[in-house]
Amino acid sequence: MDTVYPLTLSALLFGIGVYGILARKNAVMILASVELMLNACNINFVAFGAAWNEISGQVFALFVIAVAAAEVGIGLAIVLLIYRNHVNVNVDEIDSMKW
């Protein structure tokens, strides 16, 4: 299969993720957008691994999945902590310091 198709898909996903981070105000949605970006990277790794007939791309993708899970876990914990104090998690309203 031509590597261009998965690369296009991942570029689109990455773009949607970047847009989501810049446009969304809710911290949970921003975390979801980050997930989208990381998964775009995963598609790239698997596609390039297949193109080079090499296994380390897939291994790297597995590592990234684990790291992303840890990152989102911590993220949601901090979001919950903030929710308890602010009763909302909109990043443009969390501005006690200059943002």
Added chain:
Amino acid sequence: MNIHAAADIPTSPADYSAIAPELAMLGTGLVLLLMIALKRFKNDSWYAAIAAFGTLFSAGWAIALWNAVESGEVGDDHVRFAFSGMVVADGFGAFLSVLICLAVLLGILLSDVYLRHENAGKAEYYILLLFSAAGMQFMVISNNLVMMFISLELLSVCLYILSAWHRDRSDSQEAGLKYLLLGAFSSAFLLYGIAFLYGATGTTNLVGFEQYFAENVLFSSGMVLLGMVLVVVGLCFKVAAVPFHMWAPDVYQGAPMPVVAFMAAGAKVAGFAGLWRVLEVGLSAYELDWQPLLWAIAAITMLVGSVLAIVQTDVKRMMAYSSIAHAGFILTGLVAANEEGVRGALFYLVAYTIMVMGAFAVISLVARRGEQDTSLEDYRGLSRREPLLAGILAFLLFAMAGIPGTSGFVAKFAVFGGLAGAERWVLIVVGTLASVLSAFFYLRLVVYMFMEGLPLEAKTPTLSRLPVPGVSAVVLAVTVFFTLQLGVLPEGLLDIAGRATLFAG
């Protein structure tokens, strides 16, 4: 993809001595984890003591590794690759490993005072600190982009939690959230860049890159350049280089003081080592492409950091911009891309670590409980109340500004020496200009402390003398001594840093 591909992966016997410092750091963290599962101490200082002991142990292993590298025991050319080329045992990594241990040690001492003061102590704090330090140590020895990414995430994720540690200060949680969101954003860019470098070369090994570029002529290097830019963006975020510095002021202002000091020093060391390994080892064939990029980042980082620090009224925020400016000076060592420049940057990292720890020790004492007094106004007339503390802070600020006789001056001189060797005259001019600008805001704080009278408001009588715990006194004594010592007699460390540059994979 067939199953036999797995058999082709070259494996090497486990070479634990190459990662002994990191294992010691992680091991101490795990011991603490087990301990809190079995029995909790009433006094949190026990955890600090164990963590400090483990850090010393780790530093001992790192120094042993350094000696092995220097005597040529580790292998050919004083470099040895371990774990299938995932990590490298070399002088550069051992040197920075020891430096990270120093940052952790001073960080633990500051944390012990702070956490008892704020009543926010828990063993978990030290566990996260140690794991974060292990991430930094793994990062400075990683020779593979997979390894580098995972180490970076280990150190970052721990720092996100530590930034949000203070439960009673909403600023702290806000800092944690902002650091996490922007940090995850930048990690994704770094990862996307790594994916393209992997796609272009078929390997994630940095020495593998070097070999690939030496053996193949690429038809088009667009994918390499795209990957390179994205990786530089991701790593520059970690060292807080402009234009990827937006997180730094907020996180520095909100996060607990000892965490800020540790982050300022440790994350810079790790990020700088990552940049050095990716650019000077992996992408050395593309030096002509990344040098202008890094040149521009270093120049605007120095200028923007120095200029924006001038308008700050909060001392922690001012220190954030000062840290951004210092990141720029350290990056100039990479722009020079010669031994002298990298040696200067290594020296600068040591000097900066010591200065920033000392400065935050004083700022933390002046701020009192809950970190209330951090504005410039709170420093008005500090020399009348606390002549010794004001004097120490003034000395460390002079060092940061780069006044001769302090380590800061030698550090700036060393990186500019590298630039002169590479004939980067414009960057030297920009750097000198930035130093002059930064001297302004450091000296302004000194003027506030020494030249201005006490504030006239009713606040004055309530201000009692600041208690200085013994642990803080130790940190202050150590930092002042080394700042002075490295300023007056820098040859020893410069020599060691020079050898670290030579014995690098």
